[in-house]
Amino acid sequence: MLSRRFFRFLIAVWLIFLAPSTWAETTLVAVASDFTKPMTEIAIEFQKATSHEAKLSFGSSGKAFAQIQSGAPFEVYLSASEKYPLELEKSGFAVTDSHFVYAVGKLVLWSATPGYVDDQGEILKTGNFKHIALADPSHAPYGVVAEEVMKSLNVLDKLRPLFVMGENISQTFQFVSTHNAELGFIAFAQVIDINSGKIGSGSGWHIPDNLHGPFNQTAVLLKTGAENPAALALVDFLKSPTALAIIEKYGFGLPK
Amino acid sequence: MLTSADLGALLLTFKVASIATLVMLLFGTPLAWWLARTRSSWKGIINAVVALPLVLPPTVLGFYLLVLMGPTGAIGKFTAWLGLGTLPFTFPGLVVASVLYSLPFVVQPLHASFAAIGEQPLEAAATLRSGPLDTFFSVVVPLAKPGFLTASILGFAHTVGEFGVVLMVGGNIPDKTRVVSVQIYNHVEALEYTEAHWLSGWLLLFSFSVLLVLYTVLKTHPVAHPLK
Structure with missing residues (x-):
């Protein structure tokens, strides 16, 4: 009978190790290149806080915009301007009214x-x-x-x-x-x-x-990420005090 | 259709590509000839150096050119000392950058066709008391004509199509350094897809015509052997 108990114990251990990998999700994020440094640090803090992983893809906002419209698998899009996220909401690639200012360019x-x-x-x-x-x-x-x-x-x-x-x-x-x-x-x-x-x-x-006019760096939740807990959590995390402190540290203004 | 900025970019591109191709033939021919004939131990090194621009991503190459040709770089200090100012953001700067970037496409075919000629025609010419220059122009050039054709076409086409290097070294100045690839890219980034399609269409059509003319006018007739 000992062997059976031992077998149960093994299953329990296995389940414990399995747990984080089933609850922690990954989300793919397109990030404006000017936000490279803060976002890299935010992603690390994000993983510590939620155990979700944010995979970052840096590039010009316009390029990411064109890629998203051609079906790129990004789930969250951090643009350097307001224009592209609004356009994506209009064309149906982004969740309606999900855009928000994450930082102010200086x-x-x-x-x-x-x-x-x-x-x-x-x-x-x-x-x-x-x-x-x-x-x-x-x-x-x-x-x-x-x-x-x-x-x-x-x-x-x-x-x-x-x-x-x-x-x-x-x-x-x-x-x-x-x-x-x-x-x-x-x-x-x-x-x-x-x-x-x-x-x-x-x-x-x-x-x-x-x-100059307002320089609102705007993010948006894309339809591809609407059901992904990691994408939703990242959107929330970007508004958290931890994230805002990082954003300010790297020379950006905070959303008003 | 095409705006005046588009037209300016097209014209500028063909000006850069034509001048760069001529410069590459001018420098590439003696270089390729030397590479084909020499027994020097430098041969391998020079060959590798010529091929290096193929390895570096264009924007990276452009960045280092920007550093080297800028006011604090070695080339920049030299051109400033000559009283020419610095090269980045100027038309000559574009040509220099294009030449460095596309040179392998000119040198390699020339090198190959020079090497293919072999010793015999040259020795035969020498026995007929032909000097080195005479031999080169009356024997080597006609025999290597296909190589020259390929070299010109590759050098020209590659310069027309370049983007990363000119974007970096040129500074995207309308009518001065904004070549057509940059202009198309600008249209795409500004979400002006219709303008981008039109300009790309014209670029392809025009390039096709130029290449067609080159291929038909300079058609590689089997060259009559000059020594037979």
Whole structure:
């Protein structure tokens, strides 16, 4: 009879080990590339808190949008703008009214040369530079905002001939960090020193929010993830204090 | 249909591709000839270096070109010293980047066709008191014509189709460095799919015509052996 008891015990142990793998689900997430660092950390905390796993796929928001419309298996979509999630809700790829702001983008005018950009952005009016870098405003959210800023300051027409445009904000950063463009509009998140919470190198100007329209980085639950507990949990977790603290640490504003 | 920006991008692309192809033939021919004839121990190294752009992803290659040709890079310092400024975000910069990126497609077919000629025709030409240059132009070039044709077509087509390198080095400036592949990509990213389809259609049609002309005009007639 001992052997039978032992057999039961083995089954019990086996069930215990099996348990987490049946309850913990995996969800596939498309993430705007500017949100790479915070999202990587959020995913780790998410797994600790819920034992669900978030698999992250980084890329430009526009690319992910096109992929989702062609049936990509993403379940949650963190876009850098509001436009794409709303469009997906309209076209029926996303759960209606599931979109929410997860972070607010912060723009800086930055140069790799220390002391080059003043803290009022006067250089835009007086500077004698050959190139100014920005993300392509025809599709990149950071570029749209950068153009709005130059318009508010009445320097857009003057500066347009000096534009060099990155396909996304990472490329824009590379133009400036390699000194090929003297300065450029990039994400605060790209140059923040997370220990001090300030711009870590070169020189920069934090652009005040009132110089541009709202810059709401918006997420949406896709229909593919509507039944997946992990996808639903991730959407909730993005609004949790843990996630918000990480988002702020990496140089993003919090949703209002 | 096509906007003026689309048209500008198309024209720019064919300008870059044509000039880059000429430059590649100019530099690639002596290089391929040397590779085909030399017994130097450098041969393997040079061969490998020429093929390297095939290994690096284009955006990565573009990134390093940006670093090297920028104000703090070695090439950038050199061009600035020459008084030429720096190359990124300029038309010559695009050409230089395209040449580096597509050079293997020109050198490899030339190398192969030079190697296929063998010693005999060259020795025969030498016995007829033909100098090295004369031999090259009256014997080697006609015999290697299919190689030149393949090299030009591959170099041209590959430059027209490149994206990652020009996006990185060019900076996407309308009419100056925004080539057609970047323009199509922009349309797609901006969700202007109709414009993207039109421009892609025109690009394919135009490229097809150019390649067709190249293939028919430069048709590889079996070359009459110059020494027979």
